Amino acid sequence: MSDTFAAARMADVAKLAGVSLASVSRALRAPDSVSPGTRDRVQRAAARLGYTPSPIAGSLSATCAPLVGVVMPSMANAFFARSFQVLSEGLERAGLRTMPGFHEYDDTREARILEAMLHWKPAAMVVTGLNHSRRVLALLAGANCPVFEMWDIDGHPVDSAVGFSNAEAGRLAAQTLLRRGCRDLVYVTPPNAVDPRAAARAGAFLQTVSVTDDARARHLRAVDRTAGAGADAIRCLIDLDGGPPDGIAFSGDALAMGALFEAQRLELSVPERIAVVGYGDLEFAGYTVPALTTLRPAHDRIGQELAAHIIARLADPGRSAVRVDVGIDVVVRESA
Amino acid sequence: MSDTFAAARMADVAKLAGVSLASVSRALRAPDSVSPGTRDRVQRAAARLGYTPSPIAGSLSATCAPLVGVVMPSMANAFFARSFQVLSEGLERAGLRTMPGFHEYDDTREARILEAMLHWKPAAMVVTGLNHSRRVLALLAGANCPVFEMWDIDGHPVDSAVGFSNAEAGRLAAQTLLRRGCRDLVYVTPPNAVDPRAAARAGAFLQTVSVTDDARARHLRAVDRTAGAGADAIRCLIDLDGGPPDGIAFSGDALAMGALFEAQRLELSVPERIAVVGYGDLEFAGYTVPALTTLRPAHDRIGQELAAHIIARLADPGRSAVRVDVGIDVVVRESA
DNA sequence: ATGAAAGCGCTAACAG
């Protein structure tokens, strides 16, 4: 159709509507600041020409661009991937595009990405977690836009935070196992550097068990967060000093799944001999044998709430910072 | 540090280097077009001021922005998520940011997203698959930039394509099953609308079996691509007219995993009674019981090759279109 | 409420 792609510009709309450039700009971005007549004529003209303002030109003169920067560790984690999509779709409805960057838990990369993004004058920045390097904090402070930290609320946000408490997740895992009578517990995580939030869950787990009479807990570090590492973990645990534990919590469902498979191979019955709790409630969790008991943070809500709060904040910059806890559920199935 | 965030502008560099604006611009973007002396002074001045050009201002005057639009169906698929990250990281090294959009297999949304992105004057566009609506094709044609189609090479690319042959994947699945003696086969996919590429694999699978003597194949549509749907599929297959098949191929590993679990629950031995082939080689595939035999397209390479070819093309716009087949491996484990 | 005009920071002819 009308795809000559010498797209209509504001001047075309102005001419067709018989008003000045300024009026078009106003009629489109602050309809209440022009007379109803002008507004109508401009909107008609714009519609007729299929006019869409150039985000680039707008960004050059305006204080910020219709863009939200999103800094994440990685896309390997299905939750990050999904919540990013949800966020992205939510913002799109408000005409905001999203600009992602990945740092793989490397502070230097995180800072570099952030710096590059700020040159685009984003309307808002979303970063992952509450712990950031000094450099990142400085950049965030200098950034002239609202900052949203996601996936964690245990700590002091720079501005707003949308996530859940990883400490609570650790506590819930411990309670789930303790409640069914387990007394010799292990929490399995990838190395701290690979996932700081998993480390927070481990800390709370160990702490919770430590204040329980006649129960003890150990921390085992898997090589990474894969099913393979989970299988290794089980092998390693069965010949631990003092015998195998009677309850294991994993910092991720993939790890837990690997453990379940390996337990089956070793004919270690779950949950009778060892109870297993996962984390994440990945799609397959309900279908393993035995079905995996796991924790489910409301990850879907992270993207949704973020989008909603970002949009609200941009509409009213005076709005105060928020701290949204999307919560965590314990999904009890068969493994614990 | 120097984070007053009234960032240095080109004029500052020009003054410090004692040259004109234009020379700074040239020295920075085409160092060979200025004298060594100028180049040096400019680069020194730029470094000293920590100058980074404003991508927004640059984009307004230049023909395109340092941005690559990437249109994907979704992030639910771990492959899309990963290859997007790899692509994104690869482009970042060349100073290109990535701008994603998701359409969930909806043509209208795809067109809308594409249109919105084109307003940003991307240096290149990446879209998923080779089949697009007329509207999308028109937009792509009008877009004044190279177009890369990813994840599929069976068909006629608008410009360049980086992916693999889904038909080959279907064929390989069939051959794997036929070769081990299976003769009554089923291919399980989600509904076509959910994944056109899965439909292509199914087609090739059925075709391959149909030209084999004494073998037959049927097509079963699962409700979606989850493990749950895979479990349902197995239940449905065991009381199919003419008895259960002796070989099943799934269009995704999650489906296959669900099937494996359900088979175990039903005490249907795999691969003795039914051989199972997956698709994707998701991380867990090596750890299921029995370990899943599956197909592995070189998805990692898609992002890498894309980034490399996009960068090369932008460096030399005269470069011709490419068609890169990253290939598929059959990963034989225990289930078939 | 509206218009005129001055940029936003850079690129791209065009002269020299």
Added chain:
DNA sequence: CTGTTAGCGCTTTCAT
């Protein structure tokens, strides 16, 4: 090879 001069398309004072 370098500098000058126009814009790129929009937002935003500042008058009116």
